[in-house]
Each structure stands twice: as structure tokens, then as C-alpha cells.
Amino acid sequence: MNSGVELKDQGLEIKDPFAAALAAEDIRGRSLWVDAWHRLLKNRAAVVSGFIMALMVMMVIFGPMLLPWEGDFTDWDNTSTPPSAQTGHWFGTDAVGRDIMVRTLEGGRISLLVGLVATLVSLVIGVSYGAVAGYYGGMTDRVMMRIVDIIYALPFMFFVILLMVVFGRHIVLIFVAIGAVNWLDMARIVRGQTLSLKNTEFVEAARACGVDHQSIIRRHIIPNLLGVVMVYVTLTIPQVILVESFLSFLGLGVQEPMSSWGALVNDGAQDMESSPWTLIFPAMFLTITLYCFNYIGDGMRDALDPKDRT
Amino acid sequence: MIQEGILRHAATRLLGLIPTLLLLITIAFFMIRVAPGGPFDSEKVLPPEIRANLDAKYHLDEPLLQQYFRYLGQIMSGDFGPSFQYKDWTVNELIARGFPVSATVGGLAMLLAFVLGTLIGITAALKQNTATDYSVMGVAMLGISIPNFVIAPLLILGTAVYAGWLPAGGWDWSWQRMVLPVITLALPVIAYIARLTRGSMIEVLHSNYIRTARAKGLPERMVIRRHAFKPAILPVISYMGPATAALITGSVVIERIYSIPGLGSYFVQGALNRDYTLVMGVVIFYGIVIIVLNFIVDLIYAWLNPRIRYDEAS
Amino acid sequence: MALLEVTGLQVEFDTPEGAVKAVNGMNFEVNEGETLAIVGESGAGKSQLVMAIMGLLAENGSASGKALFRGKDLMKMKPKELNTVRGRHIAMIFQDPMTSLNPFLSIEKQMTEVAMHHQGLPRDEARAHAVEMLRAVRIPDPEERILQYPHEYSGGMRQRVMIAMGLLCEPELLIADEPSTALDVTIQAQITELVSELRQETRMAIILITHDLAAVAEISDRIIVMYAGEVVEAGSVDDIFYRPQHPYTRGLLASVPRLDRVSDDELQAIPGNPPNLLELPSGCRFRDRCVEAIEQCSEKPPLWVSADGRVSRCVMEMEGGAIEPASEEAGGAE
Numbered sequence: 001m002n003s004g005v006e007l008k009d010q011g012l013e014i015k016d017p018f019a020a021a022l023a024a025e026d027i028r029g030r031s032l033w034v035d036a037w038h039r040l041l042k043n044r045a046a047v048v049s050g051f052i053m054a055l056m057v058m059m060v061i062f063g064p065m066l067l068p069w070e071g072d073f074t075d076w077d078n079t080s081t082p083p084s085a086q087t088g089h090w091f092g093t094d095a096v097g098r099d100i101m102v103r104t105l106e107g108g109r110i111s112l113l114v115g116l117v118a119t120l121v122s123l124v125i126g127v128s129y130g131a132v133a134g135y136y137g138g139m140t141d142r143v144m145m146r147i148v149d150i151i152y153a154l155p156f157m158f159f160v161i162l163l164m165v166v167f168g169r170h171i172v173l174i175f176v177a178i179g180a181v182n183w184l185d186m187a188r189i190v191r192g193q194t195l196s197l198k199n200t201e202f203v204e205a206a207r208a209c210g211v212d213h214q215s216i217i218r219r220h221i222i223p224n225l226l227g228v229v230m231v232y233v234t235l236t237i238p239q240v241i242l243v244e245s246f247l248s249f250l251g252l253g254v255q256e257p258m259s260s261w262g263a264l265v266n267d268g269a270q271d272m273e274s275s276p277w278t279l280i281f282p283a284m285f286l287t288i289t290l291y292c293f294n295y296i297g298d299g300m301r302d303a304l305d306p307k308d309r310t
Numbered sequence: 311m312i313q314e315g316i317l318r319h320a321a322t323r324l325l326g327l328i329p330t331l332l333l334l335i336t337i338a339f340f341m342i343r344v345a346p347g348g349p350f351d352s353e354k355v356l357p358p359e360i361r362a363n364l365d366a367k368y369h370l371d372e373p374l375l376q377q378y379f380r381y382l383g384q385i386m387s388g389d390f391g392p393s394f395q396y397k398d399w400t401v402n403e404l405i406a407r408g409f410p411v412s413a414t415v416g417g418l419a420m421l422l423a424f425v426l427g428t429l430i431g432i433t434a435a436l437k438q439n440t441a442t443d444y445s446v447m448g449v450a451m452l453g454i455s456i457p458n459f460v461i462a463p464l465l466i467l468g469t470a471v472y473a474g475w476l477p478a479g480g481w482d483w484s485w486q487r488m489v490l491p492v493i494t495l496a497l498p499v500i501a502y503i504a505r506l507t508r509g510s511m512i513e514v515l516h517s518n519y520i521r522t523a524r525a526k527g528l529p530e531r532m533v534i535r536r537h538a539f540k541p542a543i544l545p546v547i548s549y550m551g552p553a554t555a556a557l558i559t560g561s562v563v564i565e566r567i568y569s570i571p572g573l574g575s576y577f578v579q580g581a582l583n584r585d586y587t588l589v590m591g592v593v594i595f596y597g598i599v600i601i602v603l604n605f606i607v608d609l610i611y612a613w614l615n616p617r618i619r620y621d622e623a624s
Numbered sequence: 625m626a627l628l629e630v631t632g633l634q635v636e637f638d639t640p641e642g643a644v645k646a647v648n649g650m651n652f653e654v655n656e657g658e659t660l661a662i663v664g665e666s667g668a669g670k671s672q673l674v675m676a677i678m679g680l681l682a683e684n685g686s687a688s689g690k691a692l693f694r695g696k697d698l699m700k701m702k703p704k705e706l707n708t709v710r711g712r713h714i715a716m717i718f719q720d721p722m723t724s725l726n727p728f729l730s731i732e733k734q735m736t737e738v739a740m741h742h743q744g745l746p747r748d749e750a751r752a753h754a755v756e757m758l759r760a761v762r763i764p765d766p767e768e769r770i771l772q773y774p775h776e777y778s779g780g781m782r783q784r785v786m787i788a789m790g791l792l793c794e795p796e797l798l799i800a801d802e803p804s805t806a807l808d809v810t811i812q813a814q815i816t817e818l819v820s821e822l823r824q825e826t827r828m829a830i831i832l833i834t835h836d837l838a839a840v841a842e843i844s845d846r847i848i849v850m851y852a853g854e855v856v857e858a859g860s861v862d863d864i865f866y867r868p869q870h871p872y873t874r875g876l877l878a879s880v881p882r883l884d885r886v887s888d889d890e891l892q893a894i895p896g897n898p899p900n901l902l903e904l905p906s907g908c909r910f911r912d913r914c915v916e917a918i919e920q921c922s923e924k925p926p927l928w929v930s931a932d933g934r935v936s937r938c939v940m941e942m943e944g945g946a947i948e949p950a951s952e953e954a955g956g957a958e
Contacts, residue, residue, distance in 0.1 A: 438683075516682075517723065518718060518720055518723040518724045519723060519724055519725055519726040519727070521680055521718070521724070522718065522724045522725065522726070522786070523726065524679075524680055525680060525710055525711065525715070525716040525718075526710065526715075526737070526738050526741075527706075527707040527708065527709065527710035527738075527741070527742060528707065528711070528737065528741060529703075529704070529707055530703060532737075532741070536737070537726050537728075537729070540728045541726075541727075541728055614728075615728070616727065616728060616730075616773040616775070617773070617775050
């Protein structure tokens with residue numbers, strides 16, 4: 001609707017339907033993104049969350065390099081000491097004298113890495129699966145979505161645990177296992193979007209001009225899916241981080257000497273009566289991260305889909 | 311006519327469950343069987359004849375496909391076989407011991423979550439964009455974001471260790487020992503349902519038929535209770551299926567933290583000890599529970615929604 | 625005393641782009657038993673006008689002015705008091721029958737609750753009454769069909785149900801907001817006919833909102849033509865159809881096929897679109913689209929009012945009319 005107006009405003013005279021389709025899509029795309037961006041910036045919770053997350057990522061990446069302690073260094077003079085600037089252990093130490101701050105930051109690396117990589121895995125599987133089902137439609141679509149429905153009803157968390165039990169607790173397996181069970185929602189969303197996009201004018205124009213399937217998917221469908229996929233990625237990352245910490249908490253996630261927030265919370269929960277700081281700091285970092293990601297995802301969804309705002 | 315519609319709906323849904331169940335059992339079975347290392351590998355090297363005896367006892371000497379169909383037949387007759395780890399127990403017995411505890415905590419949590427979640431959600435929707443709305447939804451977001459296993463230790467610290475109001479863990483079917491686990495388990499679900507209800511209630515309140523109800527001069531309370539409530543909680547009803555799964559998953563953590571002898575505890579123990587039959591049994595059992603509950607939720611949904619109730623009949 | 629007397633009614637919406645004045649100072653009356661048609665293009669503010677009277681504006685909307693119903697100002701009523709009027713003395717039917725009935729409640733529940741609530745009838749009496757009304761709006765087998773749900777009704781049937789529901793308490797005023805717009809053409813005619821019959825059978829006043837000037841010719845007593853939130857012309861059906869004063873009304877008439885006037889002229893659409901309410905032209909709001917526009921149109925047009933209730937908002941003089949400064953104040957304050 002907007003595109004027509006803007007085309008007129010710019011005085012473009014386009015006769016060729018394919019060119020018109022491309023131009024319309026271009027303009028539509030740009031103004032859509034700009035609009036969405038402005039709406040996102042107005043969402044205070046999302047903006048603040050974005051800043052906090054940027055800070056968190058910086059801290060997690062560079063923090064351990066700047067701190068005087070190694071993650072596995074045991075300071076026998078200071079075991080189970082509360083947070084203090086005097087000992088240099090700002091977040092305190094655990095029962096064997098390891099610095100909680102450096103462990104929390106290093107654990108954050110693993111948690112965020114798992115969140116990112118596993119989300120990417122689910123993204124790749126989900127988007128390709130959903131786009132194919134939605135684009136080809138018909139019988140292909142029905143069979144593919146029926147499979148998704150069936151898998152959907154499975155208790156996937158238990159399969160992840162089963163995978164960890166059966167194949168050992170390797171970090172790569174964690175990425176794959178979590179990613180492989182998390183792609184269903186993505187596939188559904190992408191399929192729905194593709195299905196509705198497929199019938200829009202600009203795709204039909206492209207098809208009428210004899211553009212082949214692959215280019216249509218690449219040039220038209222995927223760019224238009226970007227918005228919804230970005231929202232979903234932002235909302236999947238905290239889910240994945242949560243799953244990983246859940247596994248680690250149960251002792252089924254990453255293995256020593258590696259650590260993640262979930263594993264640290266588990267450790268901390270054992271000693272919480274004598275040294276609650278070993279629990280509170282990793283728990284705080286984990287919670288803040290999840291909180292912020294959820295707010296950013298929510299904000300992005302509202303920004304891209306303004307009808308939900310009322 | 312109503313009954314017929316629901317029955318037909320139920321029948322189609324029931325048929326749809328079969329492939330899901332089959333897939334569940336198949337994946338579980340083959341995943342375990344292709345696992346590196348058998349269940350007896352961890353123990354010290356056994357004499358070959360004893361090993362052969364053991365293998366024969368658990369039918370590990372048969373071809374894989376035969377084992378698969380044997381297991382399938384077993385499951386169909388409701389037998390999950392013996393536990394590898396708890397030598398004197400069958401998996402059925404362990405499930406029978408653990409599940410009532412888990413189901414009690416889970417059921418209470420679900421009840422709490424449904425009642426509180428919808429109440430909070432509706433309140434927020436009716437006070438949309440006020441301070442109440444914003445603060446309630448902020449807390450709800452926190453509820454979604456804080457993992458169970460973070461809340462639980464904090465709750466124990468606060469109410470049990472420092473204040474001494476409630477026992478920190480253990481299980482004796484007394485309400486005091488149920489309070490913390492049920493609350494912990496329910497919190498994220500309450501938060502999710504609250505957000506869901508708020509969203510759908512706001513949408514319903516903007517619908518044309520609510521405008522009609524208002525134009526009829528009905529008092530606002532009646533508009534909400536009679537006209538808006540049912541459509542607004544329908545999404546919550548559909549969420550009950552996934553919520554069950556979430557509660558079951560959460561119960562694994564909760565039972566560990568609060569030392570509750572539920573099915574989740576057995577599952578984690580089995581997982582850490584590589585007790586394959588137990589783990590597989592619990593996964594399949596939980597799978598069946600989730601599938602059955604999803605089915606019930608589906609029926610409730612159909613029953614609440616006149617479009618499904620009647621259309622399938624005609 | 626008029627049944628409904630609206631003075632200086634304004635409706636404003638708060639949007640991210642700024643405040644939008646959807647209705648800018650409306651004055652009109654509805655007498656008992658009279659049918660008043662309010663005509664205009666979509667976006668002219670006619671729906672929002674009646675929504676404001678019924679207290680049904682969206683949350684971002686606010687209304688000011690007076691709407692005296694039997695001398696009591698609806699705009700000042702608290703929700704509780706307003707609910708004794710809505711549905712009881714003023715009924716309303718809406719544009720989209722497909723979504724205006726609650727899909728989760730049977731027709732019986734939705735109908736009986738009106739009578740039970742407003743008149744305190746017991747359930748079975750309310751039900752009998754509802755069946756009666758369904759029969760009156762020509763729903764076949766009303767005893768059976770009242771048990772059904774909205775999705776089992778066609779669009780035209782749903783609109784009949786809406787009308788029956790509105791008539792249950794025998795209201796003095798029925799507001800029909802484009803009751804047939806969303807329906808098929810043949811069904812439209814049926815609904816219009818139904819309204820016209822009801823108008824004759826009952827002594828009920830009707831406000832009929834429509835964008836279709838031709839459709840109201842036979843069934844209304846007076847017509848108000850709205851443009852961009854304002855009255856541009858008002859008068860009796862004969863006045864509007866045979867002696868239109870305002871160029872916009874003439875444009876509307878020229879765009880409608882007419883049987884009563886044989887003419888070689890082709891149907892002519894009014895050029896352009898209604899103005900964006902955020903960027904109104906100065907002076908006359910119709911200026912940009914008016915084929916008769918002259919230089920003076922860039923200034924605020926006067927409102928001509930005659931003794932017999934004719935109104936025209938145009939720089940051109942209305943025969944027998946005088947410029948009315950009072951309503952100009954109330955209506956045109958920017």
C-alpha cells in the first residue's frame with residue numbers, strides 16, 4: 001500500500017512488471033525496516049536490554065583476560081571467602097578457592113556460545129525445512145508438516161537428555177542436540193510466512209517473468225522472511241541458554257574444567273547455606289541475560305508487527 | 311449432535327496419535343541400542359558365560375529388529391521391563407512409586423498456574439497500559455526468565471534456611487513439603503499464562519462482538535464474564551499441552567533440588583547411571599502422558615469451541 | 625422535543641501521527657418515528673459519530689459536545705446509566721454481521737440476555753419473545769434456529785439476527801451502521817427492504833448510516849451528507865435529490881445511477897480521494913476535489929441554514945437560507 005504512494009512520489013514510471021516488482025519490494029523493504037527500527041528505539045525496555053546485553057557480551061569476552069585469576073586457579077589462602085575487594089575476589093571464592101567472578105564470566109562464554117551456535121543450527125534446519133514446505137506447498141507441504149506435528153508431540157527435553165546419556169557430554173553434541181530439537185517452531189513460522197508471501201504480487205510477477213524457483217526463494221522469499229526470523233532467533237537464544245543450563249544443572253551438560261552458568265548455579269546451590277555468593281552471582285548473570293533477550297525479542301516482535309501493540 | 315461431533319473429532323485425533331507414539335518408541339529404542347557401550351560395560355569384566363547369560367536374559371543376543379519388535383510388543387502390553395540399575399525392581403514398579411508423587415506436585419502446580427495466570431492476565435488486560443499492567447507484566451517476564459533451578463535455591467534460602475518457615479526438602483505427603491516445590495514449578499507457567507491471557511483478552515476486547523455486547527447495554531462485568539472470558543482463555547487451553555511438557559521437564563529439576571522421590575529423580579539417577587531400560591521407560595511413559603494430556607486438552611478445546619463441536623458432526 | 629438532539633459533537637483520536645479529528649462539530653436532531661440517513665464516503669466520520677453517541681469509541685478516541693436523548697445527555701452519563709439506555713432505548717446494528725455476533729454463544733443466549741437483563745423477563749418468556757422477533761425478521765424455523773451458533777448462519781441471516789436482537793426491547797431509536805454494506809447485492813436489497821418494513825410497522829426512529837445515497841432514497845425522511853467530519857448538506861429527501869445545494873452532494877448524485885431521471889450523461893465519479901484528516905486543506909475541505917471551486921473557497925465556507933431545516937456549507941448562497949453564526953462557532957472551531 002505504501003509502496004504505491006512512494007513510487008508515485010518519486011515520480012518513477014515503471015512499465016516492466018518485473019522491474020516494478022523489484023522496485024516495489026525494495027522500497028517496501030527499506031521503509032519497513034526503517035519504521036520497525038524507529039519503533040524499536042521507542043521501546044525503552046528493549047533498548048536498555050540491548051545495552052545491557054552488549055555490555056554483558058563485552059564483559060564475558062574480555063573480562064577473563066583482564067582479571068588476575070585463571071578460571072581453574074585455586075587460591076588455597078582464600079577458600080569460601082565472601083566477596084571482597086581486599087582479597088581481590090570481587091565475587092568471592094568457592095570451596096576450593098576458585099574466583100567466582102572469573103568463573104562466572106568464563107561460564108558466560110560457554111552459555112552464550114551454546115545459545116548462539118545451537119540457535120544457528122535450529123535456524124538453518126528450520127528455515128530450509130519451512131521454506132521448502134511452504135514454497136512447494138501441496139502434498140510436499142502436507143507430508144512435511146505432518147512430520148513436524150508428530151515430532152512436536154514428543155517430549156524433546158528427554159530426548160536431549162537421552163542423547164547426552166547415550167553419546168557422552170561433548171560440547172559439540174550439546175549444540176547439535178539442542179539445535180536439532182529446537183527447529184520445529186522455526187519451521188512452522190517460516191512455512192506460514194512463505195505460504196503467504198508466495199502469493200503476493202511481486203513473487204507472482206517474478207514467476208511470470210520466468211525466474212526459476214531457486215532465485216525466487218533466494219531473492220524474494222528469504223529477504224522477506226528476515227524480520228520474523230530475526231525475532232524468532234532472539235527469542236530462541238534465551239530458550240537454548242536455558243536448556244543448556246538445565247542440562248548442566250543436572251550434571252548432564254558441559255564437563256569440568258569447562259563450565260557454564262547452569263553448572264555454576266548447580267555448584268553454588270550445593271554450598272548456598274555457607275557461601276550464598278557462589279549461587280547468587282552466576283544466577284544473577286544467567287537471569288539478567290535471559291530477561292534481556294526476552295525483552296529484546298518482545299520489542300522486535302512489536303516493532304515488526306505493529307498490530308500487536310494496541 | 312454435539313456428542314457425535316466431539317466423538318468424531320476424538321476419533322480422528324486418536325488415530326493421529328499412533329504414529330507419534332510409534333515414533334517415540336522407535337527413536338528411544340534405537341538411540342539406546344546404537345549407544346556406544348552396553349549397560350554391563352561399566353561393571354568389571356564378566357566371565358563370558360555369565361555375560362552370555364545376562365545378554366540372553368535381556369534378549370541382547372537377538373538380532374536388533376527382533377529386539378525392537380519384542381520391545382514394541384512389551385510396551386503395548388504395558389511392560390517396560392526390568393531396571394538395569396535397581397536390580398530387584400522393574401521399571402513399572404519404579405514408575406508406580408515415583409509417578410504419584412510427581413503427578414501430585416505437577417497437578418497442583420498446573421492448577422495454581424491456571425487460576426493465578428488467567429486472573430493476573432485478565433487483570434492486566436482490563437487495566438491495559440496502566441502502572442498495574444506494566445508492573446505485573448514486568449514481573450511476569452521475570453517469571454519466564456528466571457530458571458526453576460535458580461528460583462528454587464533462592465526460595466529455600468529465604469523461607470527455609472533463613473526464616474525457617476518451611477522444610478527445605480524431603481517428602482512425606484504433608485502440605486508443608488509441597489508448598490515450595492509446587493510454587494517453584496508453577497511460577498514460570500503462571501508467568502507464561504498471564505502473558506498469554508493478557509494478549510488474547512486484549513484482542514478479544516477489541517473484537518466486534520464485544521462491541522455488540524456493550525451496545526446491548528450489558529454491564530461491563532457481564533461483558534467480560536459471559537462474552538469475553540471463554541474466547542480469551544482458549545489460547546490458554548491450547549497451551550495446557552505444552553505446559554504439561556514444561557511442568558514434567560521442570561519436575562526433573564524440582565525433584566532433585568527438593569529431594570522429592572518422584573519419577574524425575576529416578577530419571578536423572580537412571581541417566582547418570584546409564585540405566586537404559588529405566589531411562590527409556592520413563593521417556594516413553596512421559597511421552598505417553600504428554601500425548602494423552604494433549605489429547606484431553608484438544609477435546610476440551612473442541613468442546614469449548616462451537617465451530618469444531620458442530621462442524622465435524624455435519 | 626426531539627428524540628435525539630446532537631450539538632457540537634466532536635470526536636478526536638489520539639494516534640502516533642498526532643490527534644485526528646474524525647468528527648468536527650456535528651449538529652442534528654432525530655424526531656420520534658423519523659428516519660434520518662447520514663451519507664458520506666468511508667472515512668467521513670459517520671460511524672465514529674454514532675459510536676461516540678453510543679459510548680463505543682475505541683480507547684484512543686474521545687468525544688465532546690452534547691447528545692441529548694429525551695433531554696438527557698448521553699455524553700455525560702456514567703457507564704451504569706448509559707447501560708440503561710443502550711440496548712433498551714437505543715439499539716444498534718453494525719456493519720459487519722460476520723463478526724458482530726459472539727461465535728461462542730448460541731443465538732438464544734445472545735438474544736435472551738438482552739430481554740432478561742433490561743426487562744427482567746424470565747428465561748422462557750425471553751426465549752419466546754426472541755423466537756417471535758426472529759420470525760418477524762423472516763428467519764425460517766426460528767424455534768430450531770435459535771439454538772444454533774452464529775457460524776451456522778449466512779451473512780444476511782446474521783444481520784437479520786442482529787436486527788431482531790436490536791428490536792427485542794422495542795427501542796425508540798435504532799442506529800444502523802451500514803447494515804448491508806458487507807453483504808451480497810441481493811441480500812443488501814433484502815436487508816434494506818426489511819428495515820423499510822420495520823420502519824413502517826414500528827414507531828421507531830432510525831438513524832441509517834450509509835455511503836450509498838441511492839439506497840436511502842425510499843426509506844428515509846431526511847438526509848445529512850457528511851464530508852471529512854463535517855455536515856456539508858442536510859435536508860429532506862426531496863431537497864437532497866432534486867434540489868442539491870452543495871457541489872459534493874451533486875457529485876454524489878452524479879455518481880449514482882438513477883431511474884427517475886433519464887439522462888444521456890455518463891455516471892461520473894468525484895475525482896480524487898477524501899482528504900487526510902491530518903493534512904486538511906485550508907478553507908473548504910472539499911475544495912481540492914470540487915469542480916466548481918473558486919478563489920474564495922480557500923477561506924472557511926459559511927454555513928447556510930433555512931427555516932425549514934435545510935443546511936449547506938458552501939461559499940455559494942443557499943436559496944432561502946441565512947448564514948448561521950452560532951452553529952458556525954460550534955461546528956467549525958478549528
